[in-house]
Every structure is written in structure tokens, then in C-alpha cells.
Amino acid sequence: MTKKSQAKGKAPGRAIPGYSKTNNGKKVSDEQIKEYIIQIIEDEGYSYGYLKLTYALRRNCNLIINKKKVYRLCKELNILKQQRKIKPKYPRKLAKNRIVTGSNQLWEIDIKYGYIAGEDRFFYIMSMIDVADRNIIAYHIGLSCTAEDGIRVIKTALLKRQLYDVKSKPIIRSDNGPQYISNAYNTACKDLNIEHERIPYNTPNMNAYIEAYHRILEDECLGINEFENYAQAYREVNEFVKKYNTKRIHSSTKFMPPNEYYEYLQNTNEKVHIAL
Structure with missing residues (x-):
């Protein structure tokens, strides 16, 4: 093949790495940067185009990023052809203070980013936790993480807890990631008769239980393993979740693993009291 024909064939160039770096060298995944973009738009309320967003990301998030990537x-x-203030079909329902007294009342969902050193890319772990019994009911691991993946996590959790066809379902609480503000995700929640609420920006304490789980995941799995490939990362995280649910004890669960504590609450009808 001649150079000319190669040019016509438009051979693929360098693969998109899927992250940018901060000024101190920390890698930040593209999905996290999307959350930053949404936060800047909704928080500041300005009609920023992609150029101003580039400078805002550099100033606010300490990112080394160019306008083409933004x-x-x-x-x-999908925020280029409309006013930069995002106006989703389903308006944000803010999370409010609640008292949880048992399982299947409030589930929190969030995404954790893992890094595959051998492939120099991120992978994603979306997890759903029951606030009362601390079980990771369902989760997604993948090289991407979309609203459709989030919908599958909800449906899997409902099936596992035998709640798919019951009228009264748990409230799902999330942050403001692009997966959770999408019309597809909120349409699915509506169709499943699930109330979905989102925490205000910069209030991770309102998603405290999934945040605490992700700290454990970081300390006991992601932070102590240097993954060579995605298959290894997938295997290690799956094994960690299994051990977390079936073996790891918590003082808040009467020193029982989450699975055992869930069964205990179901069999004794004991009430918990969690204010959040």
C-alpha cells in the first residue's frame, strides 16, 4: 500500500486516553471531568461555551486540558446546541433529610474510578448500597459507565431484593453525574415507580454511606493493587465485593457482615435509626 492510499484510508491515530491530568500530575477520568462540567454549568448558572468551560476547568479543577477535548x-x-444551562426533561429533585428505620427504604448509588496501570486507562465501578444494612446490592464494572448501566443496576437490585413488582420501593439517592441526570435514567425510575433524588453539589455527606464504602474499596482493593489489565481489575473487584458482603464486619451492623445483618433485620423485625 502506498503512502497516498494509506492517507486515503485514514488509518486510526493515537487512542483517546480517557483522562486528563491536574497540575500536580494526578489523573482525572473523562467521566469525572463531565461531572465537573455539569457542576460548573448548573452551579454558576452562566451560559458558558466550551472555550469558557475550558478556562473554568483549569481554574476551578486545576486541570491541564485543551478546548478540543472540552x-x-x-x-x-449533548450540551452544545442549546443554552449552556442544562434543562433536563426531569427537573432535579433535591435530597432531603430522612430517617431510615430498616432495609429497602433508601439506597445510595455512586461511581468509583479505578486505574489500570498496565493499560494506562480508567475503569468504572457503579455501586448501589442499602443504607440500613450496608449491603452492596448490585453493581456494574466496565470500561464505560452509562445511564443504561445505571438502569441495569437498579433492576438487578430490585430483583435481588424481590421488590420488582411491589408498590412501595426504595428511594434512590445519587449525586449529579451525567448518568443520573439523563432522561433515560429518570424515565426508568418513573416507569419502575421509584423516587430518585439528587444531592446538592459539594455535599458528599448526604451520600455518606456509599462514600464510606468507596473509601473501603480504595483502601482494601484499588489502592493496594496495580492492575495489569482489565480482566485482572474485574476479577479483583468482584472478589472484593463478595468478601465485603459476606465476610467484612462493621460495628454499625452488630459486627456482622452485611448479608448476615440483612437477614437478621428481616427475621427479627428490629428497627434501625439512621438520620441523614
């Missing part, structure tokens, strides 16, 4: 991320978020 344009691409904005295009993926």
Missing part, C-alpha cells in the same frame, strides 16, 4: 466532552453530554 468540546468533545460537551458534545458527548
Whole structure:
């Protein structure tokens, strides 16, 4: 093949790495940057285009990022052809203070980013936790993480808890990631008769239980393993979740593993009291 024909064939160039770096060298995944973009738009309320968003990301998030990448991320978020203030079909329902007295009342969902050193890319772990019994009811591991993946996590959790066809379902609480503000995700919640609420920006304490789980995941799995490939990462995280649910004890669960504590609550009808 001649150079000319190669040019016509448009051979693929360098693969998109899927992250940017901060000024101190920390890698930040593209999905996290999308959350930053949404936060800047909704929090500040300005009609920023992708160029101003580039400078805002540099100033607010300490990112080394160029306008072409920000344009691409904005295009993926589908916010280029409309006013920069996102107006989703389903308006945000803010999380409110609640008292949880038992399982299947409030589930928290969030995404954790893992890094595969051998492939120099991120992978994603979306987990759903029951606030009362601390079980990771369902989760997704993948090289991408979409609203459709989030919908599958909800449906899997409902099936596992035998709640798919009952009228009264748990409230699902999330942050403001692009997966959770999408029309697809909120349409699914509506169709499943699930109330979905989102925490205000910069209030991770309102998603405290999934945040605490992710700290454990980081300390006991992601932070102590240098993954060579995605298959290894997938295997290690799966094994960690299994051990977390069936073996890891918590003082808040009467020193029982989450699975055992869930059965205990179901069999004794004992009430918990969690204010959040």
C-alpha cells in the first residue's frame, strides 16, 4: 500500500486516553471531568461555551486540558446546541433529610474510578448500597459507565431484593453525574415507580454511606493493587465485593457482615435509626 492510499484510508491515530491530568500530575477520568462540567454549568448558572468551560476547568479543577477535548466532552453530554444551562426533561429533585428505620427504604448509588496501570486507562465501578444494612446490592464494572448501566443496576437490585413488582420501593439517592441526570435514567425510575433524588453539589455527606464504602474499596482493593489489565481489575473487584458482603464486619451492623445483618433485620423485625 502506498503512502497516498494509506492517507486515503485514514488509518486510526493515537487512542483517546480517557483522562486528563491536574497540575500536580494526578489523573482525572473523562467521566469525572463531565461531572465537573455539569457542576460548573448548573452551579454558576452562566451560559458558558466550551472555550469558557475550558478556562473554568483549569481554574476551578486545576486541570491541564485543551478546548478540543472540552468540546468533545460537551458534545458527548449533548450540551452544545442549546443554552449552556442544562434543562433536563426531569427537573432535579433535591435530597432531603430522612430517617431510615430498616432495609429497602433508601439506597445510595455512586461511581468509583479505578486505574489500570498496565493499560494506562480508567475503569468504572457503579455501586448501589442499602443504607440500613450496608449491603452492596448490585453493581456494574466496565470500561464505560452509562445511564443504561445505571438502569441495569437498579433492576438487578430490585430483583435481588424481590421488590420488582411491589408498590412501595426504595428511594434512590445519587449525586449529579451525567448518568443520573439523563432522561433515560429518570424515565426508568418513573416507569419502575421509584423516587430518585439528587444531592446538592459539594455535599458528599448526604451520600455518606456509599462514600464510606468507596473509601473501603480504595483502601482494601484499588489502592493496594496495580492492575495489569482489565480482566485482572474485574476479577479483583468482584472478589472484593463478595468478601465485603459476606465476610467484612462493621460495628454499625452488630459486627456482622452485611448479608448476615440483612437477614437478621428481616427475621427479627428490629428497627434501625439512621438520620441523614
